[in-house]
Amino acid sequence: MQHHVVVTNRIHDEVLARLQTRARVDMNPGLEPWSSEELGRRLRPATAMMGFMTDRIDDTLLAQAPQLRIVACALKGYDAYDVDACTRRGVWLSIVPDLLTEPTAELAVGLAIGLARHVRTGDAVVRAPGYAGWRAHLYGTGLRHATAAVVGLGLVGRAIVDRLSGFGCAQILGVDPAARHPAARNVSLDEALAVSQFVFLAVPLTPSTRGLIDAARLARARPGQWLVNIGRGSVVDEEAVASALHSGQLGGYASDVFACEDWGLPDRPRQVPAALLDAPRTLFTPHLGSAVQEVRLAIEHRAADNLLAVLEGQEPLDHINQPGLIAA
Structure with missing residues (x-):
């Protein structure tokens, strides 16, 4: 049987070559994700899929892929993937559980330092016409002697x-x-x-964590607090964060994640709120937590390991379900 693998994002040549030794590969060569309609069309003949953060997998999509045996995610957080639907449809679902941990934690601390030491503003000062060297301004805050809180003590939080x-x-x-x-x-x-100068959000997106940091909690927080989010965008109320920044209650907000990326939520916003983009004392990165060259390559290889295991009749190493078995 000629296997057919759909890869929804551009991957490294050496990983692509591995897959091509076992299957015909249909890879999205661009940066923009396929629409759900386009993905459904491409999945109809597929035996396997390598998925990424920009994908949303639900029962409607799986119904269009009767031959699909595995969705191998090149990611850790799978809130946009319906585990129960995969299980009912007899489709393995695998993730890459730990390769993202170290680079994401590094970025979290880097964002905190960049935010509290006014790196974004300082860069603009140097680039502005007439910069003539040091002046006594842009005094910030350091981590030394500060109280820092980490919300969520999973692998990344630890x-x-x-x-x-x-x-x-x-x-x-x-x-x-x-x-x-x-x-x-x-x-x-x-x-x-109430007491922390720095707060790091490292929780996954679940019904209990959505909107965890809202207007009421921000109002009770320590004034001037620096908030760093590397978990999921919808863990915070972005409009409430913007309001707290504009009022001065929040000292600053740095984030690598945004609510518009949370594809598993049908009511997600379609863009970052203008009020947040216009707010003072912010530092944003476009989901760069795992964007380290060797790390991304390792993640793709691990996802390929899981995918190829199923094509060879084995269980994927990092599966999070048991096809055909579902809790009552």
């Missing part, structure tokens, strides 16, 4: 704590009812927001 431990913070707080880190003192979210 890696952020590890890195903060080397910066001489006065204390590191952890917010997670199900996990601990020896270098962090676990507290409630309200306590963390």
